[in-house]
Amino acid sequence: MNKKRSLTFYLLAAFFALFVLFLYSPMLSIFILTFQGPQGALTFPMRGFSLTYWLGQVFQEQRVGNFVGAFWRSLGLGVSVMLLTLMVSVSAGLAFRNRFRGANSLFYLTIASLIVPSILISLGIGIVFQVLGMQTNWFSSGLGAHMTWTVPFAFLIVLGIFNRFNPSYEEAARDLGASDTATFWDVIFPLILPSLLGIGILTFTLSYDEFTRTSLVSGQRNTLPLEIFGMTTNVTSPALYALGTLTTLFSVVLILLAFWGYSALSAKQKQPKL
Amino acid sequence: MDSSFSTSTSTAPDAGVLAADASVSQELKQELSAHSAGVALRGVTKKYGNGFVAVENVDLDIPAGSYCCLLGPSGCGKTTTLRMVAGHESITKGDILIGDTRVNDLPPTKRNTAMMFQNYALFPHKTVWQNVEFGLRMKGVEKRERDRRVGEVIDVVGLTRFADRKPAMLSGGQQQRVALARALVTRPAVLMLDEPLSALDENLRVKTRSELRRLQKQFGMTFIQVTHGQDEAFALSDQIVVMDHGRVDQVGTSKEIFTTPASRFVARFVGDNNIFVGKVTAVEPSSTFGSVVTLEVDQVGRFMSRGLSASVGMTAACCVRSDRLSLLPYPPAEASAANQLVARITQIEFTGFITRVSLMVEATGDEITYKGRSYDWLSIDAQEGQLVTLTWAIEDCIFLPH
16 A cells, blocks of 8 residues: 555545534534533633533523423433334335335325425414314424424335345245234344334434424423523523533433444344355 | 364265255154145236236146246246245136145145245344244244254254354355255145255255255155256256246156257257258158158258147248267268258367367358267367268157247
8 A cells, every 4th residue: 555645635634624623613612611610601711610510500490491301301202203103104114015006195295294394384283283272282292293204204214124125034924824913023023123223213313303393382391402492592501501412422322322232133133145 | 164063074064964864754754745735727827917927828737746847037937937826926817726725815824835935035033943933833833842843854954053043154055954944844735946046056056956856755745946947957857847938838857858849949948959940841640750840941951850740831940959960071971861961160169078069051151059079079070161061860850830
């Protein structure tokens, strides 16, 4: 290999470094500003230094509500949305393998929900609930709003998974006397499980940080993104940044867990080489 | 690679590890041969929604306990036929009988058949044991009986020590035997094999081929196999079904297909045949061959062939195997043989045991191939570019009505 690199390499490397800086400096600023002393403010320069002061503040009751409650709501909502989305998208994916009548229209109808402006969907759901005389809530209207966002994504991925899925596994299972249910749980499900884990983490993330669609239908209690937004207009302390740091940490842990789970699962079912 | 493998024999891990005859459970053997059933197809047609006819009006009788190969190029309908028998493809028209039962509308599991899929379709997330056990578990066989039967069949295919491995940790040949065990464990009446050897390399293919044949004979089972290799079909079959464009062209034993192809397609597919197309000018009954059909081939010559029936004036063909030709100097010294033609040598290829000679009929540009044992060729001493006389007997010249 040639040790001496051309000028182009250094120029491009510098450009890439700038790009990475652009990508991560907002996040870095927030991390850094988290660790200020009690006199800390929202902008640089840092005022004092404390490792835990503002992180601790996150768990105190705030003027507009509290983070902890919002976090648990968002977590619960994310998990419910994830499970429901997986159920709906896998069932839909299985159905779409047999080209039924109206499959195409249904496909476009599902995807359309990705294109319609989010705020309109939120508004629409809000209006429907009003017409029906129902109270909007994060676990009812909010859940529905999230699923208009997660299901189309998950559905598209599931279609891709089943496109690559070798149908002879199912034929072999049926040939050996497996019912449809047994074929699904014994053969299809274990084989697509690593991919489902990926979809799960994606839909959870989509739901966990969803803002616009939730904004008009979350009811009395806020989800975490709404809570944070509320704080930016009312609260002017670095607790906001501390919260950002904590949720980022939470996401990183989640992603690491997902990667670990994915590789553990895929190792268990490596495709045989012929 | 695999240190635990037995070193007591000099064979490679993949070579002939199927258990020796003596150790094969007598009970398994009896049960399998008792279950064996014949298969009959009556006017079976498969038409797809877009109008494509994959299989057209196929009639076929496969006797119980026989090894039948469906042979043909890709797209000839052989796999579709197999999948219809197995129940993985619906039948548009006609009937399929397994034993005495009409199985048209039965799901695969009720047909008492088993299928070995191309590339085996072993469940990658299950161990060898779990793969083999799957069919019994699905049929609700109780645990103790399952363990006994799985253990037995895994032993027959020589994979006992690999029972806890996943398919990804097995060689191609071992995977093939897991697939076989998985298919055999449910005691099927008919075993269907979709190109079971195509994923193996040449050496292993030949070994596995003879193992399959031995196993089939030993258990007296009905095997139906799809293949596109004529040597594979010749080596394995009691019955070969040659298919083309969704139709059955010829059904016969290996010997029949080889010595008496029934159509131009079969003659070409079997290989090494020189085919001449012409007009029938005479049909004479013969005591030895049925009838002798004379064919006038434009600008090439007049050839006498053996056939069953033909009518004067029809367009037909005859063929002669390239190894049944005699090559004589031109002009020939002796009186003419039944069939002869003059051609120019364009290429001589020495391929070891066989020398392959390409020739051309000058008037038409038709290519002809002669194959002879290389030692015989030494005494002929002909050169490229030289004119020679090719002769062949009536009995080696097969009349092809279509």
